[in-house]
Amino acid sequence: MSKPQALVLRAAGTNCERETAWTLEQAGASVEILHVNALIEAPSRLNDYQLVVIPGGFSYGDDLGSGVVFANQLRTRLKGAIEKYISDGKLMLGICNGFQVLLKAGLLTGRDVFDDPVRATLTWNLTGRYGDRWVDLRIVSEKTPFVSGRKIVSYPVAHAEGRFVAPPAVLDELEQDNQIVFQYVDGNGRPTQDFPFNPNGSDRAIAGICSKTGQVLGLMPHPERNVRHFHHPEWTRMSRDRQWGDGFELFRNAVKRAGALVTA
């Protein structure tokens, strides 16, 4: 397996790029952090990568709604390049604000690469405000190469607009097509609508979904914040010899698949 090339794509207001890049490097990728301006100048640069990650933050201040301005850039300035990238079978990951960007760009819900109009959204938490807390998630679909095994993992969430909302027909479709990957669960491991276990009131406890092909994954919780042994809020109650937190596996899986694309 060759060393895959990962792109961490940022814009004004992106703020999780450095820890995301570090985690990808630990997982075995060669990583570049690029401002979206640079990619807009030369969209063909997208061909250099097998994995694109849009990290968390507040792109353009979320001034027109979370992720809207960045998503608009993907739809208006990078449409062709992204369509080619996806048709080449490559991977995209959006975390938190990155999920908002991918979803609002239409990269997660449609039969085509870009869904138009977009049929689901991420909107204000039912609490009406920003919240930072750790949540338990159940992996309920293995449609995407980013996950392996239907297990429960703990990642923190930190957002104000993370409530996944879609009309029932769209939710049914996502469910039937196994696109719902992560669900918020309660202490008994059951998907829940109860705060704070479901921290934002997402429909069907949705914390993350993938595209119909499984190549694109978006999730509100931050796997890159549960990577090192000291990340977990209860780490001082655990063995001090643990090396990696729950979140690392997702990056390792992604880099592994991306690596296979290099040799292919």
Place this chain on the structure above:
Amino acid sequence: MLFKIRLTPKLRDKSPESLRAAKTLEDAGLHSKGLIHRRIYLIEGELDAAKAKRAANELLVDPVIETAEVAPGDTPESEGNRLFNIMRRTGVMDPVEQSLMRALADLGVPAGGVKSVDQFEFSNAVSAKDAAVAAAALGNVVVDEARSGALTLTRLPHGKPYEFKLQLVALSKLQGDALMDVNKNHRLSLNSAEMAAIRDFFKAAGREPTDVELQTVAQTWSEHCKHKTMTGRMTYREEGKTECLFDLGAPRDGKIENLLKETIKRATDELNKPWCLSVFVDNAGVIEFEGEDAICFKVETHNHPSAIEPYGGAGTGLGGVIRDILGTGLGARPILNTNVFCFGELDTPQNQIPKGALHPRKVMRGVVNGVRDYGNRMGIPTPNGSVHFDARYTGNPLVYAGSVGLIPRNKINKASKAGDRIVVVGGRTGRDGIGGATFSSAELSSESETVSSGAVQIGNAIAEQMVQEVLVKARDADLFNAVTDCGAGGLSSAVGEMGEHLGAKVELHKIPTKYEGLSYLEVWLSEAQERMVFAVPPAKLDALLKLCKSEDVEATVIGTFEKTGQLVLDWNGKVVCDMPMKFLHDGMPRVSREAVWKPAARELPKATVKAGDANAILLAILGSPNVCSKEWVVRQYDHEVQAGSAIKPFTGPGRDGPSDACAAVPRPGGKNAVVVSNGLNTRLGDVDPYHMAMSNIDEALRNYVCAGGDIGHCAILDNFSWGNCNKPDRLGALVRACYGCYAAAKAFGTPFISGKDSLNNEFMTDAGVSVAIPHTLLISAIGRAVSLRALTTSDLKKAGNRLYVAGLTRQEFAGSHHEMLTGVRGDQPPRLDPAAALKLYRALNAAQADGLIASAHDCAEGGLAVCLAEMALGGRLGANVTLTKDLGSDDDTTLLFAESNSRIVVEVEPANEAKLKKVFAGLPLFALGEVAAAKKLSVKGVKGASLVDQPLEKLTAAFREPLYRAFGETAPATPA
């Protein structure tokens, strides 16, 4: 053509935004059932209806949750007089407008101007009275414009162009009151000696000063910039019965030449730690961290702006201290923020709020929102802070904002060179925040809100985050010689500081402005946020400008540093200021003040709990405002971004045990953690500021070591917020606190590396009574963890583990929570024996390094009882404790609730007990009992009587719920 795009939530009055607005109105006493919030965007330019529809449908509307209406700007909405609109005043920064302009360009919709509006639809017509309430509650009268009724506009409002006219201020013939009238009319906040010095200087020069010269001097000489009280002369004396400060280190004749130098800085100088890399000279103090990494720390106050406009004031306060970090050396990257607030009491009845002051709940909500929105957006975690309450903060709340940065060791020195271009980078200049330095040096009054509204700045965190990215890249590419932030005084302070030893010429008309109409004076003094000034060698200029462009950050050359010794300001070829830097920086006359310490009789509040009932007292203290959980605040802050969080604000299976300090690994892959803590007790200042200062330092340090911070590599910061120190009694208290600072810092070996003072915190009521805040000293500690493995949290870990307390308990109740709640007056404040404490802290560090400490927590407000309760609820484990007279007293109440300093409870596995005792050999370490699986806290007295017997559930509820309740909410469930 102007188009109006109106977005209505499909959930109408049940949308989160609608509900939030209704709740805000409810809090302000306006019932607004059925309120609907809408977004409106006004777009002006060469566009037709089809393009406006594209903007609406492809960009602005979220079709899943909203519907869009697109109409010409002058189309009245059908809801007519039930509508109420809030938008930014013309010329006030609105980040939404900038983002919208960019997105429209991406979409190919040509727009010349845009405006965003929040529209609220009420169920009934909006009366003038309701509109006034809504304007204040939903917006801010300082920066927002409110309009009732349908929103019909044919064009967007624009500013007017400015016509140049040089303004001279005639001073030469003025004396006494007439001179001070100029001071007042121009809001200079200078004293008569300073005004006379300015008059004499210009008289000697044979001319009158221009308005911009006068204001530049006032900004530079302000208390805010010069700290003239702390560095000034004073004579100290005492009245009444008190511990004599002359026995505690003050000069016998009471003559102090420079208070700061003789106390705070003296400790640093005498300690002379080799790991202190830069102290008291830059924006922030810098100490070694690991390898090539150094860390810097600064804490600022932003009290007066936050009193008037809590949201904007607190946000820009944080933005300002972050810029301090960005402008430290050649630029540091912020890695964490801290926030400490002091407010009036949240349950104060509205009719007891003095005119001109906001209700503490409104202040607190605004401040927390402001800090949340700024810090979270910057991508800087906020893992440490505290909140304190006292009625005397009602008119003059305190907002301390701190920031820690990571900086390469070889980037901590800077100096602008002759010939360097002056480049302003970041946000544009507007009329916002003019006169902040002089405003913060003046007293608040019932009229402040109207008089000083221009002094409040408007922040845009994303603009600052963009500047941060450019700055760090430019630093690493070596593109500039010096940098500083635009803070109080705006460009006048920044350029004045950077050019102090050279001289500078600035072409004011080149400074990019947000809108037309700014005069040369406004451009120079504006405190518009998110701007940094760089000194760039001509050879590197192109590279810097190119870098800025690639990141969408505006950068403009506005002048040159020249070795003329003069500050020259030019407006389109006309010189509006030509002053020697020497006068500006060294021309201020020194004043001498009188300082008197006289202990005042302390009034205790009405008792709310019966003395002797330990269970009731414990629950009452746990639930009291200063002690209770601040979860309501903390969960709104991102404390994990940058993925360095190793000790979070809350700990344990329920994620609700309070942590003593935060620990953060400052770079991905880093091998050690920065530990940050704070100490502040507002109640001890009334007893004796000397002991308060000692205690606050001890509190900060014991929090620091509890978490695993290395006491041998720890620096501290002082932040004084005091009443008006022109009044001798306030100044006398300040002198005592400073000597306490010296004594403790010196003995602990923890140097001060930076500090700040805000010495005019009084509120003048409309009845003419001046209310001073309690003497408030925040001590912040920063250093390096013993190791990552040595980090320790406060939650109990395992049933069967043993509990010990290190440190002696004495009958020290003055200023305690026990005193406050039971009304049983204490006569002794907590005293500090720093030499003994230091030994304990070193021993604790050694035990942590050996992996002996399962958990540790300090005894602070509420003493040992509260400490044990917090450890137990944090760990969801019980504890069986028996008090003994070995602990330092045979009085159960003392052992439970006295607030003696330097005490830490530790948990140790039975197998490690002997080793622990060995590490603490010869030091006061006493067995307390053991951790129990049964979820209750049980404490038996010296004679075996049951003192405390409480289920964890009850302790947890008492601790967690009060702050949620104060804001009309219920505490959410916990995972355990």
